[in-house]
Amino acid sequence: MKYLKQFGIILLVTCIGELIRYFVPLPIPGSIYGLVLMFVLLCAHVIKLEDVRAGAGFLIEIMPVMFIPAAVGLMDSWTDVKPILVPMIVIPIVTTVIVMAVTGIVAQKIIEGGKH
Amino acid sequence: MNEIFASSATIGVVISLLGYYAGVLLKKKFRSALINPLLIAIALTLGFLLLFKVEYSSYSSSAKYLSWLLTPATVSLAIPLYVEIDRLKKNIKAILISIFVGCIVSMGSILVLSMLFGFTHAQYVTFLPKSITTAIGMSVAEELGGLVPVAVAAIIITGICGNVIAEGLLKAIHVTDPVAKGLAIGTSSHAIGTSKAMEIGEVEGAMSSLSIVTAGIITVVGANIFAMFL
Numbered sequence: 532m533k534y535l536k537q538f539g540i541i542l543l544v545t546c547i548g549e550l551i552r553y554f555v556p557l558p559i560p561g562s563i564y565g566l567v568l569m570f571v572l573l574c575a576h577v578i579k580l581e582d583v584r585a586g587a588g589f590l591i592e593i594m595p596v597m598f599i600p601a602a603v604g605l606m607d608s609w610t611d612v613k614p615i616l617v618p619m620i621v622i623p624i625v626t627t628v629i630v631m632a633v634t635g636i637v638a639q640k641i642i643e644g645g646k647h
Numbered sequence: 648m649n650e651i652f653a654s655s656a657t658i659g660v661v662i663s664l665l666g667y668y669a670g671v672l673l674k675k676k677f678r679s680a681l682i683n684p685l686l687i688a689i690a691l692t693l694g695f696l697l698l699f700k701v702e703y704s705s706y707s708s709s710a711k712y713l714s715w716l717l718t719p720a721t722v723s724l725a726i727p728l729y730v731e732i733d734r735l736k737k738n739i740k741a742i743l744i745s746i747f748v749g750c751i752v753s754m755g756s757i758l759v760l761s762m763l764f765g766f767t768h769a770q771y772v773t774f775l776p777k778s779i780t781t782a783i784g785m786s787v788a789e790e791l792g793g794l795v796p797v798a799v800a801a802i803i804i805t806g807i808c809g810n811v812i813a814e815g816l817l818k819a820i821h822v823t824d825p826v827a828k829g830l831a832i833g834t835s836s837h838a839i840g841t842s843k844a845m846e847i848g849e850v851e852g853a854m855s856s857l858s859i860v861t862a863g864i865i866t867v868v869g870a871n872i873f874a875m876f877l
Contacts (some may be wrong), residue, residue: 538719541719541722541723542719544722545718545719545722548718548722549718558783558786558787558867559783559864559867560718560780560783560786561718562717562718562721562722562782563780563783563859565718565721565722566721566722566724566725566856567725568722568725569722569723569726570725570728570729573725573726573729574732580726580730583723583726584726586723587723587724587726587727588726590719590720591724591726591727591842591852592845593716593720594838594841594842594845595684595685595839595842595843596663596667596685596688596713597714597716597717597720598685598717598803598806598838598839598842599666599685599688599689599692599710600659600663600706600707600710600711600713601781601799602685602689603663603689603693603696603703604703604707605800605803606693606696606697607703607796608796608797608800611797611800612797612800615764615797617764618760618766618774619797619800619804620804621760621764622757622760622761622764622774622777623777623804623805623808624808625756625760626753626757626760626777627778627805627808627812627835628812629752629753630749630752630756630778630834631809631812631813631816631817631831631834631835631836632820632822632831633748633749634748634749634752634831634834634835634858635817635827635828637741637744637748637749638738638742638744638745638822638824638831639822639823639827641740641744641745642738642741642824642826642827645738645740
């Protein structure tokens with residue numbers, strides 16, 4: 532029963548997140564409402580950590596493979612992407628390097644500053 | 648082969664998993680951060696489909712349960728975040744400032760590069776939300792008048808890029824604090840990067856998850872402002 536309960540709770544919160552998405556006219560997906568709701572329910576002790584921890588751990592561990600179908604789906608956008616192939620490769624690489632470096636350095640500087 | 652894929656509910660999942668497993672084995676063998684199992688899985692699956700002339704729709708119908716798991720998996724990211732709640736409270740200033748700066752730098756650098764490439768307004772706004780999670784990013788691009796399929800492609804390429812470079816880049820620039828590492832990965836490359844942050848460590852994963860939500864919200868507002876600049 533352990534995994535049934537765990538997966539059941541996660542799906543229930545996911546479902547409520549999708550319902551919120553249905554009623555709130557913002558460009559925010561149900562998964563994000565669900566994430567915030569799950570966090571709030573854990574903080575309020577409505578959901579016990581041990582009742583979702585193992586199920587969530589399993590889903591998070593296998594998460595990388597969940598992106599494979601969407602990425603392979605890029606083969607269907609080839610006609611849209613082809614005319615701008617160079618910027619399509621250059622922009623993501625350059626900006627990801629810059630954003631990751633700047634965010635990391637800023638965060639680390641503030642954290643180190645707080646320790647002194 | 649196309650018909651086998653179209654009529655099976657598992658073969659697409661199996662091919663994807665085998666591709667990922669091949670990537671994991673290669674990474675183990677060569678012990679290099681440059682070998683990324685996700686990237687190898689995508690390349691092998693793509694190669695397989697092209698070789699056997701399988702259409703994407705047939706593959707998708709037999710691999711859709713993998714994608715289906717993404718929503719509950721994203722909700723599950725709240726759990727490591729809750730486990731690390733003390734660290735979250737303690738570092739709240741660093742978290743908010745660095746994610747905010749990261750989002751502005753992201754959109755600012757896209758503005759500059761769009762000018763360099765001579766982009767039209769529609770092309771520029773397509774790229775603006777590319778560092779945030781797919782579902783938010785594609786609706787932002789759509790709302791601003793961008794090209795949705797290209798926006799999705801840019802978001803996915805960004806995520807894969809973050810997943811591939813995270814370990815090497817952060818090491819090279821001496822970002823060693825686990826909180827800072829997580830924030831850097833999540834702000835630059837959303838959920839695909841976060842799956843790498845989870846592998847690095849629980850603190851990194853939790854902070855990366857937090858960045859997906861925070862950067863997503865900042866970018867929804869920020870993209871509307873940045874859209875006026877080109």
